[in-house]
Amino acid sequence: MSEPTSALNRAEFKGIAKVEETGLHGMITLRGDQSSAAIKKAVLSVAGTVMPEQREAIFSDTGGVVWMSPDELMLLCPYSEVEARVAALNEALAGTHALAVNVSDARTVFRVSGPAARDVLSKLTPADLSPEVFGPGQVRRSRLAQVSAAFWMEDDETFGLFCFRSVAQYAFDLLKVAAAEGSEVGYF
Amino acid sequence: MLTLECPYCGVMADETELTAGGEAHLKRFGPGSSDEDFEAYLFERENPKGVHFERWRHSHGCGKWFHAARNTMTLEVYGTYPAQTSEPPVEIRNKISGIAPGWSWRLFK
Ligand SMILES: [Zn+2]
Numbered sequence: 447m448s449e450p451t452s453a454l455n456r457a458e459f460k461g462i463a464k465v466e467e468t469g470l471h472g473m474i475t476l477r478g479d480q481s482s483a484a485i486k487k488a489v490l491s492v493a494g495t496v497m498p499e500q501r502e503a504i505f506s507d508t509g510g511v512v513w514m515s516p517d518e519l520m521l522l523c524p525y526s527e528v529e530a531r532v533a534a535l536n537e538a539l540a541g542t543h544a545l546a547v548n549v550s551d552a553r554t555v556f557r558v559s560g561p562a563a564r565d566v567l568s569k570l571t572p573a574d575l576s577p578e579v580f581g582p583g584q585v586r587r588s589r590l591a592q593v594s595a596a597f598w599m600e601d602d603e604t605f606g607l608f609c610f611r612s613v614a615q616y617a618f619d620l621l622k623v624a625a626a627e628g629s630e631v632g633y634f
Numbered sequence: 635m636l637t638l639e640c641p642y643c644g645v646m647a648d649e650t651e652l653t654a655g656g657e658a659h660l661k662r663f664g665p666g667s668s669d670e671d672f673e674a675y676l677f678e679r680e681n682p683k684g685v686h687f688e689r690w691r692h693s694h695g696c697g698k699w700f701h702a703a704r705n706t707m708t709l710e711v712y713g714t715y716p717a718q719t720s721e722p723p724v725e726i727r728n729k730i731s732g733i734a735p736g737w738s739w740r741l742f743k
Contacts, residue, residue, distance in 0.1 A: 500644055515696035516642050572648030587643065589651050589694040 450525070453554040453614035461625035463560035467618060471555050472509070472528030473608075474521040476535065478544030488538035492531050493521045503585040503598040512585050512598065520596075525550060554614035558621060559604040564634040567597065567605055569624040576634065577602070591620050636709060640692045641700050641716050647692055655689030658701050659721055659740075683707050685730055685737040687722050690714075703730065 454467040478485045486497045489511060495504040498513040509523035523531050528550050535546040558566055564575045573580070573588040580586060585598040590609065593616060597607040609617045623629075636649040656679070663675040680686065686706045691699045701719060703712040703726045712733065713726045722742055730737055737743065 515698060518696075572650055574646065586645065587695040588647075594694045 450551070453611045454618055457618060459618070459622045459625060461622065461627045462562040462630050463558050463566045463625040465566075465618065465621040465625055466557045466559075467614065468555045468557050468606075470525040471550065472521075472523035472525045472531065473548075473550045473553060474523070474528060474532055474535065475514075475547045475549045476519045476521055476544065477517055478539070478542065480516065480519070482542065482544075484539060484542040485544055488535055488542075488544075489519070489521070491538055492534045493523070501584050501586065503583060505600070512596065514585075514587065514596070520549075552611060553608045554611045554617070556607045556609075556617065556621065557600070557604060558607060558625070561603055562625075562630060563603050563605050565631040566621065566624045567607075568633065569631070570620055571595070571597075590617055593617060636704075636711070638690060638702050638704075638711060639714050640695055640698070641714050642696045642698045643692060645695070647695055651692065651694040653691045653693040655691055655699060658687040658689050680740060682739060685712075685734060685739050687739060689717070705734065 450470055452467060452469045456469050457467045459465040476489070480497055489495065489497055493509055493511045494506045495511050498504050498511050498519065501513055503512045504510055509521065512520040512522065514520050521531065528548050532546050532548050539546065568575050570590040571588045573586045580599070582599040582601055585596055587594070587596040589595065593609055593613045595607055595609040595617065597605050600606055637646050638652060639645070640647045660675065663671040684705055684707055686704060688702050688704070689699060690702050691697070699717040700714055701717060702714045703722060704710060712730050715723055715726065727742060
């Protein structure tokens with residue numbers, strides 16, 4: 447049996463910000479009516495967090511819940527736990543109109559950290575990343591150059607980010623160029 | 635640069651995050667319709683210099699379709715509203731009337 451491997455095998459780059467591909471993560475797409483009591487309860491029992499509000503990303507020690515759209519959440523957890531969590535969701539949501547699917551291998555997760563992290567991402571996305579508009583606890587789905595991505599802030603200098611696995615190398619190359627030594631912007 | 639508020643994400647989305655979906659509120663004419671109606675559905679479009687209603691998709695964001703009311707000449711945006719809306723909402727029409735009196739679009743004024 448072959449070992450699962452993340453797209454870039456935890457590649458790293460250090461420039462004006464640190465860029466890391468953070469390995470394998472359990473990811474579960476959960477679609478359904480976010481105002482439904484059954485779905486709120488399932489999220490609380492399986493992910494251990496309350497239902498996120500619009501554009502909210504909530505993290506706990508063992509995972510997190512990211513708001514993706516009014517009827518879509520992304521549940522994050524350790525890669526080894528994903529099957530058990532999907533099963534627990536399906537059990538909790540029996541009879542409820544909802545869909546929980548293991549999509550762990552569909553996306554690649556990066557971390558971009560350092561005091562210049564906002565500037566680095568702002569070179570690639572049209573989203574407003576000024577501290578007044580975007581900070582820890584929020585998620586933004588947008589574009590990094592030519593590919594879709596979602597990003598959130600773990601703290602004021604650290605972004606978590608995912609894009610489709612098929613464009614992982616492209617996204618990493620973009621982030622490396624945006625974080626190249628000597629390319630400081632100093633805007634934020 | 636056009637910036638539209640996605641009614642689902644509640645963010646100001648840059649045009650480059652969006653995909654244009656053409657004219658809004660078309661009525662579909664398919665099998666069983668007259669040739670004239672089918673032709674009009676396929677080919678006849680408004681091409682206004684001024685107030686226009688369009689479909690857009692937040693394709694790099696939440697992926698949802700929505701509607702936008704805007705001015706093709708000034709690029710002013712009057713508002714955006716959900717896709718589950720079959721005609722321009724009256725609040726948006728009133729707002730446009732306040733800004734651009736005398737406007738018209740298809741049967742709406
Ligand atoms: Zn959106």
